[in-house]
Amino acid sequence: MPNRKNKHKPRQHQAKRPRSEISTSESDISNTMAKSNVSYIEDTGFDQDFHTLNTLLETFSKDENTTKKAVTIILNHESFRSHISDILLEKVSTLESRIDSLEYQLDDLEQYSRRNCIKITGVAEGKEENTDEVALNVINKLILGPDKTSISLDKVERSHRVGKPRDDRPRDIIVKFTSYRDRALVYAKKSNLKTYNQNELNAHKIFINESLTRKRMDLLVATKKIFKEKRINSVWTYDGRIMAKTHTGKKWTITRSTDIDKLKEFIRSERPQPVTSTPAGR
Template structure:
């Protein structure tokens, strides 16, 4: 439920701070210059503000809530154009998902972990994409990988680790007549 309310929100990192700044116009200027997505105006943004307390050397992230989900998705999908600019985009995850995502990035590497609509995805060592909901799911990937590696070393027959979604079996609901 909480992630549903965060669907239209992105965090923009790396925008320099000014004393009297208008964060909406700063974000629109940066995104329209780098992303080349047409139609980004200050009217596209519902609200925006800096996160955290001022005073550090590092610029604080800007929380941007867009008026509609489509605009947020266009910007999210065009974020690869920000490479090398020092500006990054991230989703506004809940505390639990954020800590799980950080743990996944430490364990598997930055390039093998990503989020999409608040869902964490990890590309395992066996090149299978896993959908992560909690730390237990993350720990299950590590233990299943080490078990299959030990099994394949002993039997020398390659084993296949299934995607975490395929392990769930749903029964068909039969309605009353």
């Protein structure tokens, strides 16, 4: 059989536009500008510059001169600058909100990883000490001893001093228990340290606190400052949360810096307002 010639014409492949090219129609730009309520009628020569900018955007590439021309037109008109500024501010605000949320979640996870830990402050420091034995000595003698209870070494997962050695005071000891139950038992009995701390012969007072993240420690310091100013009744921590009670008995949970501002505002609002008397005859 005779060879049949292919009657179909070969497809003509169109050249692909470079990725850097931005296709923006004039109607798209117009609609976008209209939606943003940008008033550009007052701009002198706006129509001419608008069409010029639209043409530049249609052929936008890596060409430096084209970029400079487009930027110059944008900067010369308040309408363009205002519109771009609004878009950027909205995106920045959204990103800041997301970052704040992620930082809070990360801090929450870090605090949860410390739920089995306590921090012991004021225990004398030795050169070749075993912090497990030092911590258990304080816990069993001073904290649990008065109630005739104790915990064994196998209940302690690990312990260590925090920071670099200092000459003015001993470093804190972080103790991590194998279970939250043992940690909660020790923390609940920390008030038994009052007898030891009231003895003037002891060189250092010993305190038991929760192991907080950096962010929550900063919140605790800020809340304690309000307490020292006698603006609230008390402040304490519970499972990594900063708690405060006002003089009217209202409890607050502090998790963010904005909660501190809300607490201060509430304190100002709950103060009794002075009563002003109206003179007789008026």
